[in-house]
Amino acid sequence: MAGSTFGTIFKITTWGESHGKGVGVVVDGCPAGLSLDEADIQKFLDRRKPGQSKYATPRKEDDAVEILSGVFEGKTTGTPISLVVFNRNQQSKDYSEIASYYRPGHADYTFDMKYGFRDYRGGGRSSGRETIGRVAAGAIAVKLLNQLGITFTTYTKSIGPITISTENFDAAEIARNPLYMPDVCAAENAQNYLDACMAERNSSGGVIECIVSGMPAGIGDTVFEKLDANLAKAIMSIGAVKGFEIGDGFDAAKATGRSNNDAFCLAKDGSVTKTTNHAGGILGGMSDGSDIILRASVKPTPSIAATQQTVNKSGEETEVSIKGRHDPVIVPRAVVVVEAMAAITITDALFANMSARMDSIEKFYR
Amino acid sequence: MAGSTFGTIFKITTWGESHGKGVGVVVDGCPAGLSLDEADIQKFLDRRKPGQSKYATPRKEDDAVEILSGVFEGKTTGTPISLVVFNRNQQSKDYSEIASYYRPGHADYTFDMKYGFRDYRGGGRSSGRETIGRVAAGAIAVKLLNQLGITFTTYTKSIGPITISTENFDAAEIARNPLYMPDVCAAENAQNYLDACMAERNSSGGVIECIVSGMPAGIGDTVFEKLDANLAKAIMSIGAVKGFEIGDGFDAAKATGRSNNDAFCLAKDGSVTKTTNHAGGILGGMSDGSDIILRASVKPTPSIAATQQTVNKSGEETEVSIKGRHDPVIVPRAVVVVEAMAAITITDALFANMSARMDSIEKFYR
Amino acid sequence: MAGSTFGTIFKITTWGESHGKGVGVVVDGCPAGLSLDEADIQKFLDRRKPGQSKYATPRKEDDAVEILSGVFEGKTTGTPISLVVFNRNQQSKDYSEIASYYRPGHADYTFDMKYGFRDYRGGGRSSGRETIGRVAAGAIAVKLLNQLGITFTTYTKSIGPITISTENFDAAEIARNPLYMPDVCAAENAQNYLDACMAERNSSGGVIECIVSGMPAGIGDTVFEKLDANLAKAIMSIGAVKGFEIGDGFDAAKATGRSNNDAFCLAKDGSVTKTTNHAGGILGGMSDGSDIILRASVKPTPSIAATQQTVNKSGEETEVSIKGRHDPVIVPRAVVVVEAMAAITITDALFANMSARMDSIEKFYR
């Protein structure tokens, strides 16, 4: 099954495993004339780089991106942009034992069931390194969207039981703490919580929130290609994500029509806007011009040092304790992955929308 | 934007608006040789039919399905199956007023922003009638999957604040109450809650849960075409759905690795299984052989009789009170839609999986 | 295999068999705001209608099209346009015998090999009636393209050995003779040739040519989605077409660079043009602003009254003589099918092209 391509017009194809020669992505359908260099992409990759705090694996990886095609004299040419990050820090020995048994919470067993065997080094294609291609492509999408006035604010909303508070929300704080939380108190509490998890050879889950501002209204489709449906697929395709919400999400199920409906009103400039945003910026699958608000639930890192029960490849029950360098929480490093996938999805939707009306098409071509 | 087709190999294309001549679906990629008649499809459509209780709109619609192609002598031929339900009970007058303003919580505004104008009769393409095509196609998918030993149990998990309890769970109860809840007490409480909502000219949301049993392990893909990612898109593409979960969903974000990991163990027959199912039957994007468990958060019906603030097409603020025949809760009628979309997604994944291994391909063709 | 959908943004899905309840098409991705009524479509269907001359099957079919969705108050709404032609003149008895053997030159044998059985009435899904959906969708595409200044001239270039001459070419003649030939002399000779074929219970092939004028330059893509590659697929997907050419086609293989290259020059208005058009309007997969010229080779009608050798379903060799009402030549009725498929392909390419340049996107959205 060909499952490594995402998007229809703005289309990305990722490749690579954790312990192979490298990982990469081909970005096809990027318009010609966008200024782009390796630094634009590197700054996004650096947001997911390991080894930056004690809450992330201490592996030191350069993750230096190289543009192999599609850019000429500092601008995209309209042809596919091939991006690669060669693997440099491969300690295969750390992983050799795991070939023999199925790690709980990992894709080892399902991989064997699907393909008959697997590249067992470091999780292979199911490793978090697979997201490098997504983030590299997402950097291009975000740059493109910024030029259209669309911006992203993405952060850790909660770690285990610790959630940011609305009162303390400070976007400037996101880049200041290793957990990417926009609330200095919550970030401190979450660090204490993670210290306790680590002491117990345990790990934690959390929630990532992404806010997209500056969206034009009317983007997305009314049936299967609803903007929120495509965002859901994009976000749920990130490893370890177990839930997706738009706007009030699961709280909407408990609400009533009176409390959940957003009233339309007029902004000072006379344009149509809403008094509230329970809908999270999407009505009937199309953007309504308000901020798009989405959330992802990320499960705890399955690789824990504590002893666990499992089955080995000889079909015997056994006990395991996962060694090696693992993140006690995936959430902070996944923040940029969520932003990348949201940006890729929105770029594709904007391009698809350009032929929605006959009058726009006539204006474009005549 | 062409957004009315879903699926890659088992592919459905829906068409039709609430007050046009009819609604329908073309199912392409259905294998030849499946026994199929109109009764197989009708029984699914009857599960979403309005007018069956006071908690659903009192409109009486026959919703009688007709097979126009793709079936010969009682069996599918492998060619596209065209299914149509002609609209019979069209009271256009009920809806004429809504052409002039934007209903809160509806797609009126976003439709106008996207296309410049809209078919304002009964919501047009954004109406719940659009799901008839999905359900008709889903009936085929469920029948096909049943022949492979895969079965579905889908029900209302909660209405507003009323949730079923694990202790009272009784699948046989689902068909017995108008809310499709597998818990006789919760169903009674929920009906009381809905009565109160209706008295206040208000509406309620709820949660739908779907359990898929009998899945072979290894179905789905490891990156963008993860089975749970495609299920998320399928379910989020249903109107009014604002959140999606697989397994523990948002609870996984609060959990730790120790509590969230499912230990592998051996079943009595020596096969690999798990002691728990926090993962909801999917690991690394592929089915693990356990039950797939998914949930959808459904927002309250936006059409309420209570007075609401909005804006009209002349750009003036105004007040509206939605008249007409509306469901006080969408959840029960959407249960079969969730099941249909899940079945369509799983059928497509099963077909895509057939070429995953060289040894299977050689066995198939030599 | 889902093989009944064509196109990426402007997307059509056809359904129906020759002797089922009807045939139809869903056109998805048509922009909102195009004026459209049934007469627009009917005039295209009438060009492929049988029974109009002795060179076409004497079956009298109304082939009256009905619009079921996607049009409101005389304009497309942007939602899927469902078109249907119900079958009225079904003489199943004519075809019942053919269930038992494989007609030479038909898809009977390959259908059985693929699906295990087939709808044997009138060729089922392989019947020429399948093209009704294509022509109905093509009528919409042509209308849309005409509004952008793009026009089509499509005709029979040759019947068997009789070819039109450049000197006699008269586009006005196309609609005047039953063979749709733009050369009154060739049309007369071809009719004599066909009379002789019919007398021998034989049939004839021919060539269809389509000229597309008014194309903007730069439409199409440089690699797999070359405009000529997509036109080739579109045209070769029409039953009975065995060859496709763009510009000089197979004559280019015999040419030299000096004779085949088209020199660029300046038109009177200072725009870039070419002194010749061996390329047929496409360079490197993209339109160059000259007329697009394409040709399809159509094989002789395989259904002939003459005795032929074949094999029956019991695996015995046998002789057959195809009875029933068959066209002695398919070419004239296929002219409009070629035009339809070309128009659908070009519409899709124009829509895809709208996001090719960053400056156009910024202009569109800011």
Place this chain on the structure above:
Amino acid sequence: MAGSTFGTIFKITTWGESHGKGVGVVVDGCPAGLSLDEADIQKFLDRRKPGQSKYATPRKEDDAVEILSGVFEGKTTGTPISLVVFNRNQQSKDYSEIASYYRPGHADYTFDMKYGFRDYRGGGRSSGRETIGRVAAGAIAVKLLNQLGITFTTYTKSIGPITISTENFDAAEIARNPLYMPDVCAAENAQNYLDACMAERNSSGGVIECIVSGMPAGIGDTVFEKLDANLAKAIMSIGAVKGFEIGDGFDAAKATGRSNNDAFCLAKDGSVTKTTNHAGGILGGMSDGSDIILRASVKPTPSIAATQQTVNKSGEETEVSIKGRHDPVIVPRAVVVVEAMAAITITDALFANMSARMDSIEKFYR
């Protein structure tokens, strides 16, 4: 427009320009368990390598392929296979002048019209080097198909006016002469013809033929995804190809039903076969079990040393004479490209076909 991906289940994505860092391909959907190493791919790339005779450009390029992902311990893993050929022999100076004018027969003008500017070095994305990715992917497809008993014989059928004769046909001769012609006399005549072309600073076109043996019957679809339609797109997407034929191709247009129909008969083993193969192995879009025979018309190399008229970017008419190292004929080096694209198309069709029948699916999954 995303136009660098081809295929649905077996899917390839190419990237790279002639004078960038390299060219490559990502092959997605290749089944797990196929033995594969770099030598398997290199031998296909060597068939298109320049500098092997005086009839090909004297550039010496290693074109050494590297596998970056998707292969573990000598076998494909089911994950994307990333293949790269880094560019080593880049003489940018040769091409610098061409930035200023539009070369006749090239994509310079159409590129500028589409994207506003272009990578003018060596043709950029429109260069023949783009086919390296196709050939590398095709090597995998051919290896896979060989294991299913499907084999390819591909060769130069004609160069300019010189065509191979049926009597002299000798497949063993293909690898022995630099023109890949299966006829020793024709090969000698063609070399003389090319010598004369080169003396006149001219170039020649030709025809490539590909025969696919061992195909199972029933592969392909009946409507848009006809096997011959997809082969047409695959072959026409190769630069310089101007025509495509299946079986008798354009000769079928001159034939009659009696001469063109292939009679069915029984083979000695009792299986159904045909007495002739005018159809080229495909009936109604599906393989009929006979050899698939297809042809591509290749135009003369547009880069010729002779003086030609054109227009420069300042909008002035000018004369040019293309310098640099160019093939006097593209045909021999394109032989392996045709084979590669045919193999990729057929692999995809075989995979899609696996879910055509309910009985096969039940056997696969129960």
